[in-house]
Amino acid sequence: MTIEDGFPGQRLLVMPRPRVRAALARPGTSHLVVTDAGYFPEARAHGMARLEGVPQSVVLVCVRGAGWCVVDGIRHEVAAGQVVVVPPDAPHEYGSGDASPWTLWWLHLDGRDLAEFLRVAGLSSSAPVRQLSDVYRVVALIEEVVQAMERDQTFASVLAASGAAWHLMALLCSERRVGSPRESAVEQAQEYLRQHVTERVSVDELAALARLSPSHFAARFKQETGSTPLRYQTQLRMARARELLDTTDLPVGLVADRVGYVDPFYFSRQFRAVHGLTPVAYRAQRKG
Incomplete structure (x- = not known):
């Protein structure tokens, strides 16, 4: 049996969908919008199945422990220091490892620049897992997103979250380090x-x-x-x-x-x- 959330110490933020639609139509945030974000520490028995996908891209950063994901029917193991990026509308499942439950920072993204970011980063349904060269920098950006969303839902906070997410995706594009921590x-x-x-x-x-x-x-x-x-x-x-x-x-x-x-x-x-x-x-x- 798996659970989607409810872990001690977790942080979970969901932007109301009318506000998401407004942000996607507004200058300054239309390029990239964070719709959901959070932090799950030592998420034992964590699991999620979305067999029809979701309209947003799902980004999971594993900082401790291990887990797995299945994207478009292909299973991938996920280790500490790796990021999973699921493209919009891609069927997917993911879950925490049994022996060493993962600790996750995560967010969902939408916006008109999202497809281009994924293309330049080389992240797709067939290659959704990436080794991070500096996981702490990536986590700092997601934490910045979470802090902005925790503050309130004003345009200023939505814009701050979008800016941190834009920086995160640009960082993934600049790295393009696939599968192995070794330098290409x-x-x-x-x-x-x-x-x-x-x-x-x-x-x-x-x-x-x-x-x-x-x-x-x-x-x-x-x-x-x-x-x-x-x-x-x-x-x-x-x-x-x-x-x-x-x-x-x-x-x-x-x-x-x-x-x-x-x-x-x-x-x-x-x-x-x-x-x-x-x-x-x-x-x-x-x-x-």
């Missing part, structure tokens, strides 16, 4: 490039480190980052160049050298291609 080959390559900003690193070298063919590696890098490895390295170098131009009096030639360019004229051309103005003109701009 592309993430490892990005870190390698960050640590070797001044060196000219080729695609062949990065591919060899990742144990992939150059073409396969380049395609994966572009898919996950939206950029080529060379352009990504150029962006890293330009970010460092901006910092040096803003915080030091180093001549442009020395700035070029510090970020890996032997030829200061080539550096200036690259800088202008990225920023639309020369390093000297950039330095002269008022900032802050």
